[in-house]
Amino acid sequence: MNFELTETRQMLQDSLRRFLSDRYTTEVRNKIIDSDAGLSTEIWDQLAELGVIGALFTEEQGGFGGAGFDVTTVFEELGRAGVVEPLLDTAILGGGLIAALGDADQQSLVERVIAGDLHLAFAHSEPGGRYDLNHVATSVTAEDGGVTLTGRKAVVANAEAAEILVVSARESGEAGDEDGISLFLVPRDAAGVSVRGYPLLAGGRAAEVDLDQVSLPESARLGAPGAAYSAIAERVSAASVALAAEALGAMETATELTRGYLLTRQQFGRPIGTFQVLQHRMADLWIELEQARSAVINAAGHLEGDARMRDLNVAAARNLIGRAGRLVAEDTIQMHGGIAMTQEYELAHIAKRIVMSDHRFGDTDHHLEQFIALSA
Amino acid sequence: MNFELTETRQMLQDSLRRFLSDRYTTEVRNKIIDSDAGLSTEIWDQLAELGVIGALFTEEQGGFGGAGFDVTTVFEELGRAGVVEPLLDTAILGGGLIAALGDADQQSLVERVIAGDLHLAFAHSEPGGRYDLNHVATSVTAEDGGVTLTGRKAVVANAEAAEILVVSARESGEAGDEDGISLFLVPRDAAGVSVRGYPLLAGGRAAEVDLDQVSLPESARLGAPGAAYSAIAERVSAASVALAAEALGAMETATELTRGYLLTRQQFGRPIGTFQVLQHRMADLWIELEQARSAVINAAGHLEGDARMRDLNVAAARNLIGRAGRLVAEDTIQMHGGIAMTQEYELAHIAKRIVMSDHRFGDTDHHLEQFIALSA
Amino acid sequence: MDLSYNADELAFRDEVRAFLEEKLPKEMSDAVREGRSLGKDGHDRWHAILNEQGWLAPNWPREFGGCEWNAVQRHIFEEECCRAHAPRIVPFGLTMLGPVLQKFGSKAQQDYYLPRILSGEDWWCQGYSEPGAGSDLASLKTKAVRDGDHYVVNGQKTWTTLGQYANWIFCLVRTDPDAKQQEGISFLLIDMDTPGIEVRPIILLDGTHEVNEVWFTDVRVPVENLVGEENKGWTYAKYLLTHERTNIAGVGFSQAGLDAVKRMARAEMSGGRPLIENPHFAARLARAEIDLMAMATTNLRIISRAASGQAPGVESSMLKVKGTIIRQEINDLARRAAGIYAMPFASEAVEGGNEPPIGPEGADHVGAQYFNNRKLSIFGGSNEIQRNIIAKVKLGGGA
Amino acid sequence: MDLSYNADELAFRDEVRAFLEEKLPKEMSDAVREGRSLGKDGHDRWHAILNEQGWLAPNWPREFGGCEWNAVQRHIFEEECCRAHAPRIVPFGLTMLGPVLQKFGSKAQQDYYLPRILSGEDWWCQGYSEPGAGSDLASLKTKAVRDGDHYVVNGQKTWTTLGQYANWIFCLVRTDPDAKQQEGISFLLIDMDTPGIEVRPIILLDGTHEVNEVWFTDVRVPVENLVGEENKGWTYAKYLLTHERTNIAGVGFSQAGLDAVKRMARAEMSGGRPLIENPHFAARLARAEIDLMAMATTNLRIISRAASGQAPGVESSMLKVKGTIIRQEINDLARRAAGIYAMPFASEAVEGGNEPPIGPEGADHVGAQYFNNRKLSIFGGSNEIQRNIIAKVKLGGGA
Numbered sequence A, B: 001m002n003f004e005l006t007e008t009r010q011m012l013q014d015s016l017r018r019f020l021s022d023r024y025t026t027e028v029r030n031k032i033i034d035s036d037a038g039l040s041t042e043i044w045d046q047l048a049e050l051g052v053i054g055a056l057f058t059e060e061q062g063g064f065g066g067a068g069f070d071v072t073t074v075f076e077e078l079g080r081a082g083v084v085e086p087l088l089d090t091a092i093l094g095g096g097l098i099a100a101l102g103d104a105d106q107q108s109l110v111e112r113v114i115a116g117d118l119h120l121a122f123a124h125s126e127p128g129g130r131y132d133l134n135h136v137a138t139s140v141t142a143e144d145g146g147v148t149l150t151g152r153k154a155v156v157a158n159a160e161a162a163e164i165l166v167v168s169a170r171e172s173g174e175a176g177d178e179d180g181i182s183l184f185l186v187p188r189d190a191a192g193v194s195v196r197g198y199p200l201l202a203g204g205r206a207a208e209v210d211l212d213q214v215s216l217p218e219s220a221r222l223g224a225p226g227a228a229y230s231a232i233a234e235r236v237s238a239a240s241v242a243l244a245a246e247a248l249g250a251m252e253t254a255t256e257l258t259r260g261y262l263l264t265r266q267q268f269g270r271p272i273g274t275f276q277v278l279q280h281r282m283a284d285l286w287i288e289l290e291q292a293r294s295a296v297i298n299a300a301g302h303l304e305g306d307a308r309m310r311d312l313n314v315a316a317a318r319n320l321i322g323r324a325g326r327l328v329a330e331d332t333i334q335m336h337g338g339i340a341m342t343q344e345y346e347l348a349h350i351a352k353r354i355v356m357s358d359h360r361f362g363d364t365d366h367h368l369e370q371f372i373a374l375s376a
Numbered sequence C, D: 001m002d003l004s005y006n007a008d009e010l011a012f013r014d015e016v017r018a019f020l021e022e023k024l025p026k027e028m029s030d031a032v033r034e035g036r037s038l039g040k041d042g043h044d045r046w047h048a049i050l051n052e053q054g055w056l057a058p059n060w061p062r063e064f065g066g067c068e069w070n071a072v073q074r075h076i077f078e079e080e081c082c083r084a085h086a087p088r089i090v091p092f093g094l095t096m097l098g099p100v101l102q103k104f105g106s107k108a109q110q111d112y113y114l115p116r117i118l119s120g121e122d123w124w125c126q127g128y129s130e131p132g133a134g135s136d137l138a139s140l141k142t143k144a145v146r147d148g149d150h151y152v153v154n155g156q157k158t159w160t161t162l163g164q165y166a167n168w169i170f171c172l173v174r175t176d177p178d179a180k181q182q183e184g185i186s187f188l189l190i191d192m193d194t195p196g197i198e199v200r201p202i203i204l205l206d207g208t209h210e211v212n213e214v215w216f217t218d219v220r221v222p223v224e225n226l227v228g229e230e231n232k233g234w235t236y237a238k239y240l241l242t243h244e245r246t247n248i249a250g251v252g253f254s255q256a257g258l259d260a261v262k263r264m265a266r267a268e269m270s271g272g273r274p275l276i277e278n279p280h281f282a283a284r285l286a287r288a289e290i291d292l293m294a295m296a297t298t299n300l301r302i303i304s305r306a307a308s309g310q311a312p313g314v315e316s317s318m319l320k321v322k323g324t325i326i327r328q329e330i331n332d333l334a335r336r337a338a339g340i341y342a343m344p345f346a347s348e349a350v351e352g353g354n355e356p357p358i359g360p361e362g363a364d365h366v367g368a369q370y371f372n373n374r375k376l377s378i379f380g381g382s383n384e385i386q387r388n389i390i391a392k393v394k395l396g397g398g399a
Helices: A007-023 A026-034 A041-049 A068-081 A087-101 A104-115 A229-264 A276-301 A307-336 A346-359 A364-375 B007-023 B026-034 B041-050 B068-081 B087-101 B104-115 B229-264 B276-301 B307-336 B346-359 B364-375 C007-023 C026-033 C039-053 C071-083 C091-104 C107-119 C233-242 C251-267 C279-307 C315-342 C347-351 C366-377 C383-398 D007-023 D026-033 D039-053 D071-083 D091-104 D107-119 D233-242 D251-267 D279-307 D315-342 D347-351 D366-377 D383-398
Strands: A120-123 A139-143 A146-157 A164-170 A181-187 A193-199 A205-217 B120-123 B139-143 B146-157 B164-170 B181-187 B193-199 B205-217 C124-127 C143-147 C150-157 C168-174 C185-191 C197-203 C209-222 D124-127 D143-147 D150-157 D168-174 D185-191 D197-202 D211-222
Touching: A007 A041, A007 A068, A026 A346, A068 A087, A068 A229, A068 A276, A087 A104, A087 A120, A087 A164, A087 A181, A087 A229, A120 A146, A139 A164, A146 A164, A146 A181, A146 C315, A164 A205, A181 A205, A181 A229, A229 A276, A229 A307, A229 A346, A229 D383, A276 A307, A276 B276, A276 C383, A276 D279, A276 D315, A276 D383, A307 A346, A307 A364, A307 C366, A307 D279, A346 C315, A346 C366, A364 C279, A364 D279, B007 B041, B007 B068, B026 B346, B068 B087, B068 B229, B068 B276, B087 B104, B087 B120, B087 B164, B087 B181, B087 B229, B120 B146, B139 B164, B146 B164, B146 B181, B146 D315, B164 B205, B181 B205, B181 B229, B229 B276, B229 B307, B229 B346, B229 C383, B276 B307, B276 C279, B276 C315, B276 C383, B276 D383, B307 B346, B307 B364, B307 C279, B307 D366, B346 D315, B346 D366, B364 C279, B364 D279, C007 C039, C007 C071, C026 C039, C071 C251, C071 C279, C091 C107, C091 C124, C091 C168, C091 C233, C124 C209, C143 C168, C150 C168, C150 C185, C168 C233, C185 C209, C185 C233, C251 C279, C251 C315, C279 C315, C279 D279, C315 C366, C315 C383, D007 D039, D007 D071, D026 D039, D071 D251, D071 D279, D091 D107, D091 D124, D091 D168, D091 D233, D143 D168, D150 D168, D150 D185, D168 D233, D185 D211, D185 D233, D251 D279, D251 D315, D279 D315, D315 D366, D315 D383
Parallel strands: A120 A164, B120 B164, C124 C168, D124 D168
Antiparallel strands: A139 A146, A146 A205, A164 A181, A193 A205, B139 B146, B146 B205, B164 B181, B193 B205, C143 C150, C150 C209, C168 C185, C197 C209, D143 D150, D150 D211, D168 D185, D197 D211
């Protein structure tokens, strides 16, 4: 039993934390959010240079990490600083899926991802599909030496910045079947692809993506036809671990900001941190923070293991963090009062990151259901 | 719109409150609980004399009340004083069912109930039936000019004191059907009836009742064969209104006791009521108490109306009071500390009344399910 | 006990319903239902419609052009307005300043300002809060120094709601710097066009501009703009804060919000079935609805007591706390119901643009609204302050 | 990071398991699982079995006959004992007094008392709490006045757990009435057979007799029964309270409790299906299990830090608060699962009589246990006191 970070991960954590605290200030970040692109290529390049993207891939994949605890080390720091750059979409999901299923040619894209030269997006969810991972209605039809995709993908994060979309589509069966789902590499500027972009409430951008008879060569398919579901499930679990760790980091920042505020803010002639009601509320938040940290550790530690145990621990972590995160976001805003309601204050963004992470790949209730099904 | 009690009900409330506060002290009540009978016939006679039992029946039934607000007026007071005498079982359920379904001969029993001369019990729940009102497996077989009952009834409150048990049994169909259920008047000392009595955690007594080939004349049946369900449902709704009002009264006492304790109990050199954490917790309890009062009013006001609206409001009240009651019981114990853990302290009994009422005719979750089904 | 409205009350309700059906423009109710901002023009238009009907000032005495409705009538009116998705009436002139002038203002002030509030000529905003004061209102620092026939005002107000539309502001200012905190405060009426006033927007966390900072630099205010006596402003301020706070429970808003959640949850699919049939979602929804049903009755009980002349005491604080908890819970349900479509920041939709919605009907604004309505438990006396009040009153002198 | 036990730890676990399988009497584990009281004889018997194995004092140094296990080993031992439904070891002599005597006691005291604790010859109880003191322990009033070679003790202790079985009591007494609260307190060892001591039962709200009042009237205690120095008792008391509070999170108890709830919920039917498939019950159960899984890891993280020599600080308070919340939630689930059969007061079953159970397996004691375990968040430093400590430490001097 050992709960210490390895030396490599400790170094990664230190350097990433130092970089973000120096360079990714509230002001810089808020400007990025307001920009048309919704991300900073400069920051992205520097993250790649620091090895942050490489840490999310295994050595065989060309990285130097890739395990659950690498993911949590990186994303906890991203969460602490409220980073909006799409590491989840380009690296964990897009890059991770290519690394898992791609042939030798396709794998070369992973190198570009690690180098910071390529953006990807995972175009999977569909309107009306909510959080059901097997809900894929986008159709694949065979044509001369290739395929045609038609369908609509919903809230595709990072779609506009992505050179290539990793698109799920159905070769056989019906929406709701796990079998029959394939993944395709679709250039964002391919004929028939239209992208309606918009900003996200918690920063970054996403898009509705329409696929209207998009013709692709056979070589665009990742892996064997119709057999992509288990790789998708594995990567979405990794994404859930990343989201949980990111929320944990954001919760740390939210409680630290609040601690500082309680010690300095004066009301009725004394620091508001002297009010017992706020003291006890903080005590409860700190307790929940430790619980959240444990839940993230449990999920990360099971990411590489047996799929049922992985899914059970991931569902547990996301349910716990869904509950604890809401509590932390709402209570830290409440303890601040008006100032936390203003867009320019750090906590406003951090709280949005926490709560909005509950809307990616399943919310609190979705993960509770998963947990119940898996523990039956 | 009018939320005032009528003059009659106000008088009933005043006299009942005065009687209980004079005569039904903690000491008296704790002795009753410890007694073999688990109830006081003296108190029972006096309640009858005060008209408390008559207030639970309509004028046609020989009483002078019987509406939802009569039930809540009486039971709120019983709840405030933590009364363990079985008005629910003898009057609302046993007497109410006879009044609803009985023929002229049978109705004469209601007079005896109102006079305080007859105890009844409603033997309906069965082992394994939980809170499902239609779960009746006890069988009825026809025999020469009469019927035979066989089955087992679970946690029959007041069974030992009752002269007559009002027993539900199935004439046709299967456990789970609403049709086919009849009610029978079964003398507790009839051949084949065996009663295993025990005390209840919150005072009073109940029993497991075995019915082994109990022979009864046809005249023992209440109403038409197999058609008792809707009367049962109506009386159980009335019982739920009574239980909700009783819990409300108990919640009032719990918060009043705690208010008094917070003002007198010194710790760290000052009254503990000066600690902000306890002040805010009390504020939340008072708010929930008002919510509980409103829920009881809503349920009582719909008791005589359309069955769906009745059931919807009853389910809402019992769910809300299940939640608020648990909060009040647990928090008032916590705010008292050790003293509330001792059997002789008033709050210990009151808290038990509140929490244990969640186990009669459906708990918090059961009523939530009913509400969801009815509001769909 | 009688939970239903009596015949008079029902007749009044029907009258209100008929009016709303006839006079409330559909594009306006659509915008309210979809959570879009109305802009100044929209508010002005609805204000004028109500004024024409004579229903703009439910709580004003008839002598000043009000309806003089009792508490139950006012409740019915508010309930029906929420039900019909009518815009909220901007309260600063009508329900805040109006009663203060009626009770403490001079005849000249009443004659001049009250008709202009009704006509819509003046849009008032409120200059109470200051930076760093928060719930400790009396610690305000904005100074007014007498200089001949004028006060010279210097300082800063904040959280000034819709100040960007206002041409007048009523302000609490410190006129005696040596007096104890709550003494030495005066109540001034200030024309926003006076030189030295600057309004700076505060953008809230959901991107909306609904509050402002107002800066005063050597702003000269004629002495006749003082309400009542100098240094007695705290009395008027408290009167404003405690008097006539109707609809504090927000039952109508909650009911409309809950209806919207249900609509969305019926349309949204989860695991092949409507979300509203998902037991976990249904449980959240049912608990909120059960709490709201009780709150509606709690509200009516208090209103009915107020209508019979009993002044509401600690009950306002209870309604505020529980009312905001329920409203915020409904906002939370709405974002859950919207699923992945709670994530987009649909600023165009919020601002009333012409873009088609991104997600399913009603989903576009729920994420932003969830965050925006965190304010409900903060502004207007935070829920912590309300709990202090409840405890103080109900525990009595001993604690 | 490695969430699994290493080879040594696994080997130790297997050794513990084998011991429990062989030596724990089945009637004893049945009684524990069903929540029945063991009585003094049962406790004495289990104490003797552990003593024979040499595993009675996990935290004592070897020189005094202890195991000197590290924090992880102790955790494994406790976890396995809970899993096997072994009786709880009565802590007063072994984990409370023992370490105090080892650190502050005289050689003579160590030589006399420690072996008698291990042999079971002495049953100790704790004389800390007093009526009216509650969480404000230092306000104690029991006096000890020096009279020649004796202290004369007068006063009253309360909440004395299992005092009815004890032949010795360790007490905090006030020896200097003029000193400030926490000074002037001494730590005395008192033979319960001394004249002037009276033990009066306190019956708890679930009908059980587990705590007592202990009254002292002119009780003469030899001065050699003073531990350490006169008036320094508060130091020893704090050492006792903060030192060696293992298993504060109660993870093992919660796990056993959760297993019992699941067994019941699989057998109990609701609407024609097992209760465990009811989505509302399943949701409560799942949330408790998710919280417990995280708590188990939080506990291990803290233990693992303690094993590497870092002293647990504010973490104990966190484990106490969350641990009791989870245990109480599981008690609540158990009463819900039992349905109507949570109502009977099965005093015979609680007291270990021979009556058959009233309700389904495991249901008889859940109502009483729900109420009994309200004590978890009250005794041993209430959860409010724990939150005060957490806030004080983490907010630092500023608040």
